[in-house]
Amino acid sequence: MDLSYGEELEGYRDEVAKFLNASWPLKGDEAKLGWEEQAVRFRERAIEGGFLCRNIPKQYGGSEQEPDVLKAQIIREEFGKAHAPMEPRGIGTMMLVPTLLERGSEWQKEKFVPATIRGDLAWCQGYSEPGSGSDLASLKTRGELVNGEWVINGQKIWTSGAQSADYMFILVRTEPEAPKHAGISYLLVDMKQPGIDVRPLRQMTGGADFCEVFLTDVKTPEDWIVGKRGEGWLVSRTTLKHERNSIGSTQQTRALFSGLVQLAKERNIDGKPAIQNADIRQRLAALEGYVKAHQYAGYRTLTKDAKGESPGTITMMNKIISTNIGHDIARLAIDLLGEDGLLDAGGSGMAAMMSGGHERWISHYMYSLGIAVAGGTANIQRNVIGERGLGLPRDAAAERSSK
Amino acid sequence: MDLSYGEELEGYRDEVAKFLNASWPLKGDEAKLGWEEQAVRFRERAIEGGFLCRNIPKQYGGSEQEPDVLKAQIIREEFGKAHAPMEPRGIGTMMLVPTLLERGSEWQKEKFVPATIRGDLAWCQGYSEPGSGSDLASLKTRGELVNGEWVINGQKIWTSGAQSADYMFILVRTEPEAPKHAGISYLLVDMKQPGIDVRPLRQMTGGADFCEVFLTDVKTPEDWIVGKRGEGWLVSRTTLKHERNSIGSTQQTRALFSGLVQLAKERNIDGKPAIQNADIRQRLAALEGYVKAHQYAGYRTLTKDAKGESPGTITMMNKIISTNIGHDIARLAIDLLGEDGLLDAGGSGMAAMMSGGHERWISHYMYSLGIAVAGGTANIQRNVIGERGLGLPRDAAAERSSK
């Protein structure tokens, strides 16, 4: 057991640091450019240096490096320290690009991958529908091939960034006669066309991080399909071997917990700092047990990934673990806030949660129930843990649905 | 809203008190008799006075009173204060007698009811089997009619008091070809015969409050069946309108909670009484919320029963509520016990739990998981609340089983 990265990797860290030292922030005239433009220029150089877009072939604009989760982690750490831009955030880089690389046609890769990883193209995802939540495969949005074009009608929901996206990757039902999962296709759609109506979906916090998208006779060329007709379900499940960020969520959880401890120092109970209250101390220390367990589980997963070994059931549990911790942190925070819990969350979205004020804890209190974790999702995850993780038999209902 | 019993009922209370004052404890030569014999004589007089066996016709030895839950409650209170014997405890009075009164034949009532309520006959219950827990109707013990006698073979479990019982009322499968629920009959069996092997079933506390009963060619006359062949399932579900003790379990819960508060006063944390610790105080006060809610829910049920109105879903919840409170009390108790939690529960059964020593909390800690509440039971109760209480649809599996 060795929590350092070892000599060779520390050498690599030096290399990354040296590159960053030379390259970010930009210098001279370039330093006067806007941040976005600076980021684009910097990313080009970082890709050239092999630091970004490591799993993407050079022909599509990537740096095509050997997968190495430890190097990837070191890059994240050093880029984070230097506040240097990583790959463009968002669902295009995270979900569409890997899918295209695995399942897209040659022209699709050429047209979309380089522009997306440069940050020139923004994407949104059209999966969920109002009637299709945890049972995604029951989606109803229709796509019909008419005169060499797909014509799409329906409604999508929980679409993040739909207002500003250039394109959407969307699941639509193209084979209405086929069984549930087999009737779905995966299309790419230009968002800048008539028939697309994007409406922000306001959350209980007051902000709007998601949209509803109404599609009325929306058109896309016949060959803007990824995979074959009726293969959309499989295509949407494509995941490339990639450099999983095993400890990202544990770092977020730790940061949230630190904020909570800080809050307990600032708030009073009975005229004394809350952190001196025996009950609050117990609750904080009990929570820290979960936070630390999550942290070291992340280290172990990182190590297993680096060795190419399976980390086991823990990878199915991470989401529910961080959800549980988030719930507990939120509950304790609202207790610490006391009367300030009467105040509005600030009418804003996730941004408020990231801010420094106490109202961020009200936002967090509500976000701990957010759509990513709400409702069926947690129960579906418990099904997965029970069935795939522990080997328990499948539900009758789920069996029926998978037919 | 009036928490007193009102003038008329307080008059009745005086009547009960006057009777007790005159009748218990026994006086003169009778005072020299053993407790059991005194109890038998006292019960005769209490039945004559209309205070015991109120729902049992006079011809079967009862006092045949109009049902009145408030009078019943007053009798419990006054008899409790005077430490006077109530009806003989046990499953014979509680379960068999109401069943016989509703479904038994005339000779069965005459033979068994008076002797049981006098305390001359002790009964045990033969329902559960090792393979049939929450799915009781899957029981396998067989009963065959051979030459005018039932011949019974099989095994029963969780039989309380089997060692000392005179008779057992038992569910056996007599119609193996009939569908699950329809193949069961309800028989009465003499326990004092060859072929009955009673083995105490030791619990994790070390005590043995239950038995396994092995039945090998056990015999009972043809007419010792209650109801018809194949009706046993329905017969076992018989419940007479009776004077439900709506607040009995809340009184037990309150007594347990008082004991817990006492424990918190006696144990130390950090050299000070545990009850001064902020965390312990919070946990105790939070628990008291549940205890008090349970208490007043009991008062409301008692009132509704007295009015002949339905108390609603609460009656389905009482078991799970007292189970939950029992769990929480047990957890807090074991925390208060600290190092004494390393000690043995005392090797005894429920008696240890009723004792005054601290080891009773270790017993209680384990008993809070006892068979009455374990496993499937709580989940079955949640099904009942969800389906019958909230009107949610039935499970596929349960539907299948009910066919």
Added chain:
Amino acid sequence: MNFDLSEEQEMLQETVRQFLDNECPATTLREIFDGEVGFDPALWKGMAEMGLAGLHLPEEYGGAGLEVLDLALVSETLGYMAAPGPFLGHALAGLAIACGGSDAQKSKWLPKLATGDALATVALAEEGGAWLPDQWSVPAGASLSGSKKHVIFADHADLIVVGTAGGGLALVERDAKGLEIKPIDSADRTRRLCEVILADTPAEALPDGEVAATRLRDAALVLLAADAFGGATRLVEMSVEYAKTREQFGVTIGHFQALKHQLANMAVEIEPSRGLYWYAAHALDHVRDEAERTAAIAKAHITDRYMQIARDAVEAHGGIGFTWECDVQIWFKRAMFDRAFLGNPALHRERAATMAGW
């Protein structure tokens, strides 16, 4: 033994509920909730005309002369319906004057409060969560200076009952000199809050203010508990209803045992506590030596259940439960209000522990 409501009490709840069904249906509730002001004079006028404004005020002053239990029953129904408006503050202010006011004060204010011609509220909290009478620090006197937080609809009130140092109460009128009222962005948009700033503002103390203040406190705890019981009960119903209609995997989601048990657990958490708030309310008029402690336990217990059930209800509704559009959020924010107003459960549990001599 009659631990149940009278027919009149059941009818009172039914009447209030029907009134709100008619006058504040979902669309109206939503308009008020989303609106700038949050106060609907017509709705409040209608409630006052039903007699809700003076339910508990003495008959000689035009009230209905009922008890705290009756107020609490109305509170339960308002919580069930998430009714927007100034009921809570108004009821408490009237209760304080009836309990601690001089004859002159009563004669001047109670008739107007009973009819709803004047609206009153209570100003209790000070900086740092100082909700309780023994924590108040605004010096008593013929004029008051200081600041009070979280005053319900102070911006619409004709009269504010202000808590003062030493645990007394004083009356401040709407147009009093130096009185400044600042609306606060409130989470619960059905009961909006203001900060009240007093700068040498003329005030008139209640002669029996100390007694009135503790009764006000305990009644407030009970009314919050009652509102929480009503709201939580409604959320369970809404969640069950959703589970009966929403389909996934070819069946309504109420078929799934995991969700079914979650819903059963929600019901088990709230249903038994009905009698707890009843008894706490009853005790305030009839069992004085248990009143203070039972009120504290009822508030702590039931508002805690409400908040957790509100969280569970969001989960039971899936993604849609997290949206502004979904009505669950209205009750969720009322749960936050009921739990935080007058102090978190932990505060009242500690008080209950102390009162028990622990």
Added chain:
Amino acid sequence: MNFDLSEEQEMLQETVRQFLDNECPATTLREIFDGEVGFDPALWKGMAEMGLAGLHLPEEYGGAGLEVLDLALVSETLGYMAAPGPFLGHALAGLAIACGGSDAQKSKWLPKLATGDALATVALAEEGGAWLPDQWSVPAGASLSGSKKHVIFADHADLIVVGTAGGGLALVERDAKGLEIKPIDSADRTRRLCEVILADTPAEALPDGEVAATRLRDAALVLLAADAFGGATRLVEMSVEYAKTREQFGVTIGHFQALKHQLANMAVEIEPSRGLYWYAAHALDHVRDEAERTAAIAKAHITDRYMQIARDAVEAHGGIGFTWECDVQIWFKRAMFDRAFLGNPALHRERAATMAGW
């Protein structure tokens, strides 16, 4: 970055497990558990022959020279198998002497402890839950008088390491004058406890006893956490196995979503904490300034999880889980031991809070 076990460490666990599979199968475990004595000399001898008695002792004294992490890995496996025996006390006693003893003390005892020719244990607790070095009150000196509670298998030990006032340690030999050992009825019958009474009993202090005592304490916390991890993991497996075989309503009960989710929740509670005890053990040898606090958190967290999982496992087994016959009770009682020995989670959480400067 290598946060994983070495091949040697994995093999160590595998070897211990196979040994116990062969030498202490369910029937043997049950015999020992039910037996009067609870100590099986042959089993302990076998473990010593594998090198477990001196795993962490310096090679110069015949030990294997391994680290606390290796001890903890063995502890996990023993917990998984619910192995009865004196490992915990013996390992801690050896660790204390190796850390705080004089050369003479080391030379005299460590070789015998490493081979298992002598059995040692530790006497820590005093009346009223005084588990920790700064709570000990038996006066140090050439002879000791006082009483120590909860000493593992003291009735079989050749040597007892006794905690003394001021947080030091002293050695007391088996046949020392005035030494009285009273077996206690222990809940956990795989690690039986004794009371040790000292009456002017000759003893020999460890020169660096204070340092050794804190290391002993932290190592003990880690070994308990490791045992708890192993035991909890086993209980989840046993419960899952039962759910796959037990039938009700015509299907195995693992089909029922409610139970499935309960089992999933049990797994989610314990699985992530593997690395927590690893790190706590690792820190004791390599990250000294984090060692004390991480050990406290690991013990509090994992033994709490173990106890809850033990309760859940009883429920998952239904009525049978509550019987003496069902093996679940053996782990249940080990969970009670791991949680209570050296102090409840609350004690160590409070220590962790203090160490963090909260």
